[in-house]
Amino acid sequence: MKVNACAILAATIASGLKPHIFEDKLQERAWCKLRLAQALRTFGNRGYDEEIAGHVKARDAIETECFWANPWGLHFKLIQLEDLLLVHFEGKILQAGKYLLNTAAFLIHSKIHAARPDIICAAHSHSLYGKAFSALGKPLDMISQDSYTFYNDHAVYTDYRGINHSLLVASDMIEAAVWFYISLEKACQVQLLADAAGKKVKISSEQAAETGSKVGNKTAGWFSGQMEFAFLESEEQNSFVYLKE
Template identity: 30%
Template sequence: MHIPSLKDQVSADEWQLRCDLAACYRLVAMYGWSDLIFTHISARVPGPEHHFLINPYGMMFDEITASSLIKVDQDGNKLSESPLPVNRAGFVIHSAIHAVRDDAQCVIHTHTRAGVGVSAQRNGVLPISQQSMFVLASLAYHDYEGVALHDAEKPRLQDDLGMANFLMLRNHGLLTVGASIPDAFLSMYTFESTCQIQLAAQSGGAELGMIAPEILGSAAEALRAQTSGMGGAFAWPALLRKLDRVDDSYLT
C-alpha cells in the first residue's frame, strides 16, 4: 500500500515521534508480540490537545511507516488523511489513558499467548523472576468486560490503571505506559518476559520459589542502575540499529 510521505507536512518533533512509533511497531512485530492487525500502540503528539498517533486498522505491524500512522483527537476524529479506519477498541483503550495520564506519552497493548495466559490466572504475576520484580513495582489489574468497544468502560479502566505503568487486562492481555516510546517498549519487553518465564516455570511442575518482599522493594533502584538512569532510552539506539539492519522502511 503506497502512503505519501508526511515528512514535509508535519513539525520536526511530530516527524521524529512518528519515526519512533513506527519503529516500535516494527520491533513489536520482530519480537513476535503482534496479533495480526488487532492490537495497538499509540503516542501522544506534543501539545495541549491530547492528540495521539495510532495505527491504521488493516495494516500489519511490519508494514507500519511514519507516514501511515493516523493522528486522532480525543473524540476519535482523524486529523491526518488515511484510506484506512482506526480500530474502535484500540481507540477506546488508548484515548482513555491519554485523557488522564499526562505523563504517558506512549501506550502499548498486546495479546501475546504468554500475556493472555498469565492474565487468565487468578493470582496474576508471581514474584518468581528478576523480571517480575520490575513489573510488580508498578502493576495494576483490570477485569475483563468484553471487547473494549464502549466509552462506558473508560472510567473503570482509568481508575484501575491509576498511576501504574503496567496493566494486566484480565483474560485479555498486557498494557504498558511510558513517559517515552523507549520507556514503554522496555516495560513491555520486561512484562512479556515475565509472563513467558512464569509459564515456563509453572510447566516444570516443581514448587516455585518466591522473591522476598524486601528484594522486590529495591526494583526502582535496580532499574536505574541497570540503565544508567536512562530507562528505555539506554537500549533504544541499539534496538534501532537492530531494526535498521533488517529493514529501515519504517522511516518513510
C-alpha cells in the same frame, strides 16, 4: 556492587548516548512518528501481532490532546510513519491515511491519554505469553529480574466486561514503553514455565524493591529500549533524518 538510576543516567550521558534533543516541536513530532512506526515494526518482528488485534499509540508533540495511532488492517511489520493516523481524544480523525482506525484501540487509548497527561506512549498487543498469563487473572510473582521490573508497578484489570486478553504498558517515552512491554512478556513466559515446573522460590519484598528500582525506572527502560531501535535501524539500514520544509 550497587548501581542506582542516577549512576545509569550519568554513565549514559557521559558516553554520549542520551534521549533525543529536539530543535522544535515539528522535529519532535517527526521523531515521535518515526519511533512509533519503528515500535510497531519491532512488535511485528517479535511476533506480537495477531491479525487486526493490538495497537501502540503516542501522544502528539503539538496537538497534545491528540495521539498517533497505527492503522487498522495493516500488518505491524509494514507500518511506516506515513501510515499513522492522528486522532483527537474525542474521536475525530485529524489526519488519516488509506486505512481505518481501530475503534477498540481508540476507546482504550483515549481514556489513558486523557487521564494521564504524563503518558506519551501506550502499547497493547495479544502477545502469546501475556495472553496466556492474563487468563489466570493474577499478578506476577517476584521470581525473576524481569518480574522485579514491575514490583508494585503493575495490576490486573478485573472489571473488564470482555475476556482477558493480554498486556498493556504505558510510559512517558516510546523506547521505554516498548522495552517494558518486551520485559513484561518475558516475565509472563518465565512464570508460566516456572508454574508448570513446580514450586517457585520468591524473593523478599526488600530485594524486589531494590532490584526493581534499578531495572524498572524509566531511564533503564529507555536505555534498554533504544537498543531495540538501534538494531532495527541497522537491519533496515535506515535512520532518522529531519528535513525542515
